[in-house]
Amino acid sequence: MRAAVVTTFGGPESVRVVETELPEPGARQVRIKVAAAALNPVDAGVRAGAFGGAGKQLGFGWDVAGTVDATGVATAWQVGDEVIALDHGMIKPLGTHAEYVVVDTDAVAKAPEGVDAAHATTLPLNALTAVQALDLLELTPGQSLLVTGAAGAVGGFAVQLAAHRGVLVTGLARADDEEFVRALGAAEFTTDGVPAGSVDAVLDAAILGERALEWVRDGGVFAGVIPQAAPASVRGVRTGAVEVSADGARLAELVRLVEEGVLTLRVAETYALEDAAKAHARLAEGGVRGRLVLVP
Structure with missing residues (x-):
């Protein structure tokens, strides 16, 4: 599968899209086929080396909206469920800026109804x-x-x-x-x-x-x-x-507020996954209202 990563810290030009192995879910995990994944300032920090990890491959992305593609044991989610999730962590080899991502089942919530994936992915983080x-x-x-x-x-x-x-x-x-x-x-x-x-x-x-x-x-x-x-x-x-934590039950409450019209989801621009470096460059320019979103 394809994934956006950084192996040498730097500016937007250091973002690379590579081929990597398809991750497999373990116990109490699900694999999500990514439909959209938001880009956040924390990703710029990862790219620049603000959180360490020199010499390693680091993945980008905390937010994901997509479809459950595979499950490990001990999960209530089913293949085909449309979901959103928070993939927590700064130092990880792969994030949600990829074609597939594995997350803990407790980090997942049902995707909001009537909302496209690009907007839904702006909710979790x-x-x-x-x-x-x-x-x-x-x-x-x-x-x-x-x-x-x-x-x-x-x-x-x-x-x-x-x-x-x-x-x-x-x-x-x-x-x-x-x-x-x-x-x-x-x-x-x-x-x-x-x-x-x-x-x-x-x-x-x-x-x-x-x-x-x-x-x-x-x-x-x-x-x-x-x-x-x-x-x-x-x-x-x-x-x-606050030190944000993944919480699928709390995320489900936020989804209900989206469906009730209490919360507004904002997308500034969307980019193809292969244009991840361009999305980073746009984020670095500043003045973005809403989130930049990658679409594999």
């Missing part, structure tokens, strides 16, 4: 990151939350999920994103931030760090999206950062 970050915040209806990077993939899901829970959301993004961010459910919008200590919580999808921490009230809570990179606690503010 970014929506799970958003919902697990919100879990860290433990907000109740009526409390206030500032989401930085509110027009981005993680931030956009966070705005929608928080608003759906009755949280009062302020979205921080560029001025020309205001209409979009408000349409996601943000009650307020800002391009510069809010008065110091004026919100109960911040979900820092834009990775502003200590600057965003200043906006949280004394005794409030801050959640970042880079593991082990949250700023130190000040003024009694509880700080932490």
Whole structure:
């Protein structure tokens, strides 16, 4: 099968599409024939060597939408099931940017009905990151939350999920994103931030760090999206950062929210698998709204 990999760290030109052996599912695993796989900033980090793995073949891709092609023992999934999944991990020889991928059965959820594969694959990594970050915040209806990077993939899901829970959301993004961010459910919008200590919580999808921490009230809570990179606690503010985990049951809940119209799936552009390097180059240019998606 074909797969996008990197063997020497570098820019988009270091991405290669190679022929490799078809992976076989083990116990409690399924093999998925990939219909679409999203490209995320973490893939650029893998390509550049940010997570290590020098001298190894490293695969790209965490998100997948496709069809179950083979199963190991002890799985409830059947060949032919249309699914989505999160293939967790930075250092792996193959990812979802391939024609087939093997994932743990507990990472899989039924694909949302009425949604094409390109849009469905934008859900797992970014929506799970958003919902697990919100879990860290433990907000109740009526409390206030500032989401930085509110027009981005993680931030956009966070705005929608928080608003759906009755949280009062302020979205921080560029001025020309205001209409979009408000349409996601943000009650307020800002391009510069809010008065110091004026919100109960911040979900820092834009990775502003200590600057965003200043906006949280004394005794409030801050959640970042880079593991082990949250700023130190000040003024009694509880700080932490989400380390996203694969969770098929939680992913199924997010699928239901897609089907109910609560969550919006956004695709910026699609690329053939053999054009993976071009997709990386487009990601590196910045300014992407929605996800770039590879289609084998």
